[in-house]
Amino acid sequence: MPYLIDGHNLIPKVGLRLDSLDDELELIAILQEFCRLERRQAEVYFDGAPSPHAGTRKLGAVTAHFSPVGSSADDAIRNRLRKLQKAAKNWTVVTSDRQVQSDARSARAEVISSDEFAKMIRKAMDSLQASKGERTVSKQELEEWMKMFSGKETSD
Template sequence: MYLVDGNNVMAQRVGWHKDKRKARRRLMDELARFAHTRRASVAVVFDGAPDEFFADGASYKGVRLFYAERGSNADERIKQLVERERERRTLIVVTSDRALSDYVRRCGAQVIRSGEFRKRMEEAEAANSNPNSPEPSVEGELNEWMRYFGVGTEDDEEP
């Protein structure tokens, strides 16, 4: 699983700060394509308040979204998520923050710098740039929402 420091990765693009909302959405789309291409689980943590359309913990095209808690920052939220992760050996945290990187490594997880991750996303995009390839599947996201609303529970399924 990839746990991405969203603001660090957005900062790899010139001018991202001019429209942070648009930059967030663009990164979420890029992460969704990366997750689909690499068949990987991806979660992203952003600084600041949640987007009005995406609550903390929501899923967007299969990418889980988290935000810094009020009065805190994304680095602290990432630390919390790392601490909760049971399979830390398979967790890859994407950040350029040195102190956070050191902490994550001490916890037993791996670290990739934001610039290196952006290159990996671009390579995955180039390798999958077939115009006939389908959009990332939303089946997982649909199932998640169905479970959330109690639709299609085990009681409703046929043997």
């Protein structure tokens, strides 16, 4: 199920700062990795983009929509749900805005809060780190291996 994401709601939930110049690009990079790991598609919406930066950009599995100054990401998400019509039920809306959540439910879309989605991202990234990193060994396990390789019998 693909995602429709309110980007500025999600930015602080994933540990980024809204006052950073590159906050949107940093979030997009995180979403690209998440979508790659989860094999999902996402559309992320940002509001308040100056006119030369407004528009849509496709970046791998993530499509970023930058609404121009004067229009909101909330309205853009609502418009997208209207265009999806009955297919909206196949999408998940990620937002902490209660009105957008209500509108998404009315369109029969799934809804996840930005907090919950940030937890999903962390879990996916943690599992990636765990699969990349070395497995940790408990102290007891280490002692058993040391005894085995030193030729001493274990007491078990």
